[in-house]
Amino acid sequence: MFSRRAHRRLSPVALAIVIVASALAPAPLHAADPEPALHGLTLAHQPLDAATEWIDPALALGIDEEDLVPTPDFDFVELQASDIYASGVDVVAVKYEDLSGFESRHLRTLQVLETINRDIVNTTFTINQLRPDISRLNTRITTEETQEARLTEEIAVYRHSITEFALRTFIGEDDAAISELEIDSTAAESRVMTDQVRDSHFTEIANREAERARRQVRRARLEEERRATRRRLAELRDIRLELLAEQTAMSKLAERTAASYRRAFHDRLTMHVKRTNIPLVTLNAYVIASRVLAEEQPRCDIRWWMLAGIGAIESNHGQFGDTEVDINGYPKDPITGPALDGRILEGAELVTDETPAPEPTEMTTSTPVAAAADSTGDGAASEEGADVVVPVIKRLALIKDTDNGKYDGDRTYDRAVGPMQFIPQTWESYGEDANFDGEIEPQNLYDAAVASARYLCRAAGSMKTEEGQRRAYFAYNHDDEYTQNVLDRSRSYQRILRISSESLAANRPLGIATPSNTGESTLDQPTVVGVDNLPDW
Structure with missing residues (x-):
């Protein structure tokens, strides 16, 4: 039971190793820039420092492997409980995951x-057994001491009696001494009798001295046993104090390894869902938004993958260009579209005096232009049966600044902002702090996904059918090709990834409360611009 204690006593240095070990951790799940703190995740204890090497606590404490209890059963689900993940998203597999x-x-x-x-437990049990043992030894030692005292007193009485007889004999009072024994005898007989009494007393003294010696030996043995028991008890008390110190250190380390697992489980948010290019945090935002709308507008029947189609086309799920999405759903580089200044994007060469450029509007437009005859006089038509390519003049929307640069940094023209590409004035109508981080931010995926879901539902009424989905997507960007692209992408995500049926239950992570703003647009026509239909900027 105490084999590991026989050759190891916990010292301040050993305990310091354990405490230092509590600051050590496995390598991070993936190499990346430091992530911001995850909003909404409360860790009761400080996670381990992922930058240093792990030290096995059994090795640090000198515990032999054979002395360890079996590895305990532990359900990590209790560490996965979260107000961050929408139910069902927490079990979605991500790329490069290794917990x-x-x-x-x-x-x-x-x-x-x-x-x-x-x-x-074992040490305390043994201590509790040794305490009565010491009490019993004390009782036995006291008994031996009492008997030794009795024997010493009796020996003294016999010695005193012998001395008295010797003294009285010396002064001629031996007859009187004999007479005190009430024995009738002659003088010779009296002397013989005196000798016999004296010898009898010596015999009694010898017997009692022998018995006292035996008791002294027995008492010495009991006292040695008591000293050994007391030493053992003191040793066990020290061991128990060591164990309690180790228990405290291990409890703290367990709290931190639990916090490390919990943080790593949420670090998955920055990883991509398997078989897709969607970061888990972005998927989480889509799912949460669909459930918010399921409560607000159940007839709309919007699903997460319908939002994913929009997010894919608008910003590659918040990853437009080379940017990445952080753990809280913010692109590390803000996503901002070009100035909506009405410029001609395509077909500038088609503009002539006879074919003037169309006037810019609040929407990006594609205006067909009659084909000019080619050098052969055959016009734009090619071989019989081939598609006719109709040239167009594509003109960017013209929207003067409405937010004084608050969202897009431009005080001259508006720009589409964030992963769902909202025009500032539209955002003012639909934006909400969906993740309760204190900001109503179009760059945040949680805020933008809820706003986008409301926008789509208002445009479609119901997205249960393909017709309703087309109506919603076309309202997002008045372009048939855009609408088809979004529909195709959303359907592909629906086929690739299924959230568990459990996730159909209403659930609002991140402290999302019933919104007070249902999002009434101030525009007659939606003016969100898809970035894939724009040139590089």
Whole structure:
């Protein structure tokens, strides 16, 4: 039971190693720039420092492997409980996911902690057994001391009696001494009798001295046993104090390995969902938005993959260009479209005196232009049966600044902003702090996804049918090709990824409350511009 204690005593240095070990951790799940703190995630304890090397606590404490209890069963689901993930999203597999290192470290810490707890129980049990043993030894030693005192007193009485006889004989009072014994005898007989009494007393003294010596030996043995028991008890008390110190250190380490696993489980938010290019945090935003609308406008029947189609086309799910989405759903580089200044995007060469450019409007437009005859006089038509390519003049929307540069940084013209590409004035009508981080921010995927869902539902009425979906997508961007692209992408996500049926239950992570703003647009026509239909800027 105490084999590991026989050759190891916990010192301040050993305990310091354990405490230092509580600051060590496995390598991070993936190499990346430091992430901001995850809004909405509360960790009761500081996670391990992922930048340093893990030290096995059993090794640090000198616990032999054979002395450890079996690895405990532990359900990591309790560490996965979250107000961040929408139900169903938490179990979605992501690329490069590996939580095994965090699991093994937490299990190892729990194994060492349970071993220490077992030793504390056993040590306490032994201490409780030794205390009565010492009491019994005290009683036996006291008994021996009492008997030794009795024997010493009796020996003294006999010695005193012998001395008295000798003294009286010397002064001639031996006859009187004999007479005190009430024995009738002659003088010779009296002397013989005196000798016999004296010899009898010597015999009694010898017997009592022998018995006292035996009791002294027995008492010495009992006292040695008591000293050994007391030493053992003191040693066990020290061990128990060591164990309690180790228990405290391991408890703190277990709290931190649990926090490390919990943080790593949420670090998955920055990883991509398997078989897709969607970061998990973006998928989470889509799912949450669809559930918010399921409560607000159940007839709309919008689903997460319908939003994913929009997000894919508008900003590659918040990853437009080379940017990435952070753990809170913000693109690391803000996504801002070109100035909506009415410029001609395509077909400038088609503009002539006879074919003037169309006037800019609040929507990006594509105006067909009659084909000019080619050098052969055959016009734009090619071989019989081939498609006729109708040239167009594509003109960017013209929207003067409406937000004084608040969202897009442009005080001259408006620009589409954020992963769902909202025009500032439209955002003012639909935007809401959907993740309750204190900001109503079009760059944030949670805020933008809820606003986009409301916008689509208002435009479609119901998105249960393909007709309704087309109506919603066309309202988002008045372009048939755009509408088809969004529809195709959304359907592909529907086929690739299914959220578990459990996730159909209403659930509002991130503290989302019933919104007070249902989002009435101030525009007769939606003016959100798709970035894939625009040139590079």
